[in-house]
Amino acid sequence: MNLILLGPPGAGKGTQAKMLEEDFGMKQLSTGDMLRSEVKAGTKLGAQAKEIMDRGDLLPDDIIIGMIASRIDQPDCAAGVIFDGFPRTVAQAEALGRMLADKGRPLASVIELVVNEDELITRLNKRVAETKAAGKEVRSDDNEETLRSRLKVFREQTAPITPYYEKAGLLRRIDGMMPIDAVKGEIRSILKGRQSRASAG
Numbered sequence: 708m709n710l711i712l713l714g715p716p717g718a719g720k721g722t723q724a725k726m727l728e729e730d731f732g733m734k735q736l737s738t739g740d741m742l743r744s745e746v747k748a749g750t751k752l753g754a755q756a757k758e759i760m761d762r763g764d765l766l767p768d769d770i771i772i773g774m775i776a777s778r779i780d781q782p783d784c785a786a787g788v789i790f791d792g793f794p795r796t797v798a799q800a801e802a803l804g805r806m807l808a809d810k811g812r813p814l815a816s817v818i819e820l821v822v823n824e825d826e827l828i829t830r831l832n833k834r835v836a837e838t839k840a841a842g843k844e845v846r847s848d849d850n851e852e853t854l855r856s857r858l859k860v861f862r863e864q865t866a867p868i869t870p871y872y873e874k875a876g877l878l879r880r881i882d883g884m885m886p887i888d889a890v891k892g893e894i895r896s897i898l899k900g901r902q903s904r905a906s907a908g
């Protein structure tokens with residue numbers, strides 16, 4: 708079963724993806740995490756990515772699509788993937804559609820977590836404070852200025868994906884302002900419904 712989690716930065720996609728990995732045996736693929744690993748490893752891609760991420764912009768579609776294409780063929784993705792932070796443009800969504808169709812791996816659902824922007828800024832500031840308090844390193848794009856750019860990029864380049872999946876009949880919206888467990892419960896019931904429909908043929 709393959710799933711896309713959509714939503715602005717700070718909507719809670721990563722938190723939910725981690726729980727779904729445990730409960731459904733699916734693999735979370737976060738393009739943001741993959742890029743941060745490249746930065747850490749000091750690769751050429753990492754150097755390019757860091758500059759773009761620090762501005763709050765998007766990496767070129769072909770780089771991201773290539774990264775996902777080679778990753779989803781690995782054995783840990785066989786039982787299903789939760790795409791987190793991908794696709795982020797309509798071109799990425801179209802490429803993913805072709806990739807999955809070629810492999811005969813359908814998309815079960817696209818779940819959008821809907822959260823208002825004031826709440827996203829509050830959550831970011833809270834996350835930064837908690838990270839600092841824990842003595843951990845704060846992400847270099849986790850500051851209010853870059854977040855505002857990330858939100859603008861989200862509105863302009865990522866939000867247009869929603870109607871794309873709505874037309875395909877795959878989109879489900881969840882109120883991301885609810886407590887974590889309530890959001891989790893809703894995602895779980897959507898996926899259970901998909902699972903039983905799939906097994907019914």
Ligand code: ADP
Nearest residue numbers: 716717738739759760764765766771792793795
């Ligand atoms: P966020 O908390 O903003 O959702 P992510 O960890 O998903 O953060 O992504 C951080 C940054 O990585 C983005 O702002 C962007 O620069 C880059 N990035 C991640 N995924 C993609 C993608 N699918 N396409 C292009 N750029 C991406």
